[in-house]
Amino acid sequence: METENLFKNLLQEKYPTRQAVCREIINLNAIINLPKGTEHFMSDLHGEYEAFLHILNNCSGVIREKVDALWADSLSLKERDEICTLIYYPREKMNRMKREGRITEDWYRLMLNYLIELAKVVSSKYTRSKVRKALPEEFGYIIDELLHFMPDEDNNQILYHKKILDTIIGIESSEEFIIALAELIKRLAVDHLHIVGDIFDRGENADKILDLLMKYHSLDLEWGNHDILWMGAACGSDACIASVVRNNIKYSCIETLENGYGISLRSLTLFAEKTYPDLPPMEAALKAISVILFKLEGQIIMRRPEYEMEGRLLLDKINYENGTIESEGTVYQMKDTFFPTVDPTNAYVLSEAEQEVMDNLRFAFVNSHRLHEHVKFLYDKGCMYKCYNGNLLYHGCIPLDEEGNFDGVKFGGCIYTGKSYLDYAEKIARKAWSAQASQWDLDFMWYLWCGRKSPLSGRNVKTFERTFITDKEAWHEETNPYYKHYYSEKTCNMILREFHLYSDISHIINGHTPVKTEKGEKPVRANGKLIVIDGGFSKAYHKTTGIAGYTLIYNSHGMRIKAHQPFESVEKVLEENKDIESTSKMFETEPHRLLVGDTDDGKKIKEDIQVLTHLLESYKKGKKELF
Secondary structure (H helix, E strand, C coil): CHHHHHHHHHHHHHCCCHHHHHHHHHHHHHHHCCECCCEEEECCCCCCHHHHHHHHHHHHHHHHHHHHHHHCCCCCHHHHHHHHHHHHCHHHHHHHHHHCCCCCHHHHHHHHHHHHHHHHHHHCCCCHHHHHHHCCCCCHHHHHHHHHCCCCCCCHHHHHHHHHHHHHHHCCCHHHHHHHHHHHHHHHHCCEEEECCCCCCCCCCHHHHHHHHCCCCCEEEECCHHHHHHHHHHHCCHHHHHHHHHHHHHCCCHHHHHHHHCCCCHHHHHHHHHHCCCCCHHHHHHHHHHHHHHHHHHHHHHHCHHHCCHHHCCHHHEECCCCEEEECCEEEEECCCCCCCCCCCCCCCCCHHHHHHHHHHHHHHHCCHHHHHHHHHHHHHEECEEEECCEEEECCCCCECCCCCECCEEECCEEECHHHHHHHHHHHHHHHCCCCCCHHHHHHHHHHHHCCCCCCCCECCCHHHHHHECCHHHHCCCECCHHHHCCCHHHHHHHHHHCCCCCCCCCEEECCCCCCHHHCCCCEEHHHCEEECCCCCCHHHHHHHCCCCEEEEEECCEEEEEEECCCCCHHHHHHHCCCCCEEEEEEEECCCCCEHHHCHHHHHHHHHHHHHHHHHHHHHHCCCCCC
16 A cells, blocks of 8 residues: 555656646657557677678668668669768768768768758657657757758748758868768667577677677667577686687687687697697697587586486597497497597596686686676676567577477476476576576576577587587487477467467567578568578578578568678778668568557556546546545
8 A cells, every 4th residue: 555655646746737647648649659660680690790780780771771762763873872881881981982082061061961861761750859869969959950940931941951061061070970860860770679699609709799789779689599608608607618618719719709808718728739739729729628528518417417418428438449439329430539638437527737727717707807798788688588569589499399399397396398498597597697606507507508408509419429420420410399390380379379479460580590591491480470580690601591691670561571691891881882782571561550559668658648547537636546
């Protein structure tokens, strides 16, 4: 009762008069009848900073579509290309043009007019208040004036507009003003960004991507298996640390570790050179950290029988006499059996020197200030899954059995399936980052990276076989039955209902698995209920996919899948105004234009309107009691 009274008092303090309540009801009703903002979905960035930056700057082609819609009949393709490049990279483009002697006062005036006209278009679906909040502080008032001027019968407003531009050019503020307008256009073109996992992996600049995302105006992150691996490493999990180091050496991404996060590999490389003197330094380091990793993984598997991963215990199965190993009932030839730090009678114990290497690496990971800033951001903005505006977003899978039912895992005497499993996984992942983290929590971070029924991995990872076994048949990584059943609309509806999503226009947005376009695979599955948007940014996957992956745009008209060709370079864009080649396919058009009132925020606003309507009735009747 006290809480209810406090709520009533606070409500009356905020809206002390009938007029104040009326004003707010009018304002909120206007907001819910505006068009729904544009959502931009991206996934599997894999550290490819330049490609990500460009897709972020061109909003998956939304900017170009707006430019073409405005000026396709009045400007040449070359002129429109130049406007787009100016919006994507305003400072870099103008610096290049100045060096070429191509910038004049007339050019400034022309571009300012174009950008103001485009800014009017992209701001039209927002309230003036929201647009003002997006304006850069240094030019906010002037841009607000330029966006909302209207011609009058005496052309006073046109003259006013012209004088503002003349002054901007005259006091040599054109470049900063153009930059401010370009940033405003990009900000308003996309209302909210979803990153559906895997910022980290093979690319060298995941740290730069995170720096960029930390400045973004509105976003959420769904953790991917590579993200959780780095998070586990920052939490202090030795197995996660060893996996991160191994991946970065194997895929030549050491720059992220050493330059991005200040994590030195010196102790590892010195140990590796001494242990494997016949190998080149980085090959020796890769072998050394691989052996350490397989020992650490073995320790976890033996410590956690509930993971049911005993089949991954291979280091003690090596036959040193004939150079073979038995895996899953088959004997395979080994590429290499020189493992001087492995005791065949106690294969999973680190040697004293290996333990020293791990102690040094752990110290570096848990004390990297920049890494911890980025991991904190992943925890603050991230989650295992997200229900947003009627859609379900997750990176990997919802583990299913062969019949397509939810598959269970048993931890701590409890069985978890479907939503309860993902909720449990998120709870433990967050605990691993806390001061109360236990060994169980740290081990579970490794399990989420590569566990047999991990919702982030979704496959039986075979790193050992791919490293040390010659026969590629042993490399096959069996995937979770989810990836067989997610083509079924019935299965997708079952999953959506599990997460309390019942709308006919609800979808699953999934990352993680590259869409093999060359083999005829399509990103839209299960009669439109599931969309796979593995961004395919990693250059290593381009041969497999045939393109550079997909992104998704969801606006007031419906959903569009965007297919992208490989990105060449920012330099190419600046030099030739060469945009990334993308094709767009609208696969779902809504029967009526979606409004703010149809979104999650809109539902909350409608609840506020109901409360305010009660308050208004109370004021009309002259009552102090609200309800």
